[in-house]
Amino acid sequence: MSVPLLETRQLRKSFGGLHVTRDVNLSLCAGDKVGLIGPNGAGKTTLINLITGVLAPSAGSVHLGGEDVSRLSQAQRVKRGLVRTFQITQLAPTLPVRRQVEMAIHEREGSIGRLWRPLHAYPQVQDEAQSILQSLRMAGLAARAPIELAYGEQRLVEVALAMALRPRVLLLDEPMAGVPAGERQVVLDALASLPSDLAILMIEHDMDLVFNFADRMLVLAEGAVLAEGSPAEIRRHAAVRAAYLGEEA
Amino acid sequence: MSTLSLAPPPLWRQVLPYGVLLALALLIYFYFPDQLPLAARIAALAIFVMSLDLVVGYGGLATLGHSALYGVGAYAAGLLAMHLSANPLLGLLVGACAGAVLAGLSGLFLLRYEGLTFLMLTIAISQIAQNLASKLRHWTGGDDGLSGFKVDKILGLASFDLQGRVAFIYCFVVMFISLWLMRRLMASPFGLACQGIHQNRQRMAALGTQIRWQLLKLYILSGVFAGISGALAAQVAQIVGLDTLGFELSAEALVMLVLGGAGNLWGALVGTVIFASIHHWASTLNPYHWLFIIGGMLVLMVLLREQLGRALSARLQALQRVLRSKPVGTSA
16 A cells, blocks of 8 residues: 555643544545535644644644655755645745746745856746646746736746746645635636645635535544545545535525 | 746946936036035945844845944944054955954854844844943943054055045945946855845755755855955044944944835935935934934835835836837838
């Protein structure tokens, strides 16, 4: 059996007496598309923050490709292929879109700290950035600043940044949050175009989207895993229907 | 909706601002010989304000203790000239190293913090440096400052003269090279990363950027140029006082940066020239109340800068359209 790309073992996080993540075990192999759902306050974003290293766990561990990365910084985990997007778009508001993608590529290639060669002396980085934007049908936005883009387009920039880092595991935190109906298809197309061998964990409140996207579902309630299974199994799961989806679902 | 430029500007556009700067320097040299000592001081100070721009404009770190890096460069160059070598270029090198070392050591501590905490701690660092300089009388001359040192001929060619001609050329050349170097360094992937950190730390952390390390590099780089600036000022004035480490200098430099606009280094230069010129003019006009003029000017600049910027930008765009349009009567 292959080693999971991402695995959490008995992951726990408490803030004083408040237990927001309770002994969560999950594992993702290459090509897995896992949907993470749960009511507001279930601890979904906290779980992402624990996995990425933004928060330190109170107990348990996070493993990437079999390596325990629980004590590694966020930057070190990114270097090992663990990349995330944000629930609320996080971009440099006035830097041109392509520059931001270039920045991600420089980061991946380890050339971000180089002082002497100007940016235009890295034509291969510029070409790659442009081709990533082209693949997301955003080439026309390359020279625009995120502050001038529609929210759906900003979401795509986040996806472009994630792709530029060539992740092995991608954590998508509510990719559809705040995206107007008219711009949803663009984001959906972008998600569909992600590499097939990428392990993806997607948090999403849009049930239609997440049930269609994921081949496995994980339901979180009060910080603990309530249920796990295929989308069809989760739809039928009595506890999930009662606790989250509602009896009508 | 605007489109930002991604391609490097044509060579003539890269060279033009430096050409204009050189032309202005020649104009001052030949037509305003009485103002050369002032112009030399402004050139040395401009390096300091540009070094502050690296930290504030590129890194997004608001500091009010930058004078510590300037002052330590000034004292290092003064002490070198007094005890070891009067070579001016070696003095600049030692000033740069002193600024870098203090920036590195203080940065290791300061950059653990952000925002107001960072700002307050930078003030504390400059106060500590000033107090140390005051107490170590044997080395620094205490409240009397460091004086009585001489500097050799620049490149063995020319000594500082009473008219300030050599000092002006020396300061201008060092400033010119510093400006070019800083702009070059900030056009690199590192400069881009600094801008990214300035605009959104959370995003940069998610890209895997080691934020504190990159900021420390920027802070050290800034220390190098602040140290050069201090050393240059010390060599030209041949005196170093406690005020070189003081809060007032940091605050004034920040005002100059705000005046000219942060984040592209040219603004730092323009702000220094405006502030120092008006300072000189206002203090000549009214030695007791010149600060009112500076204060009023600052209020106006802050309130009207956006409108002035928009008006200037519209004029420049109109000029560009005129230059690009074909002469009447020409066919396609």
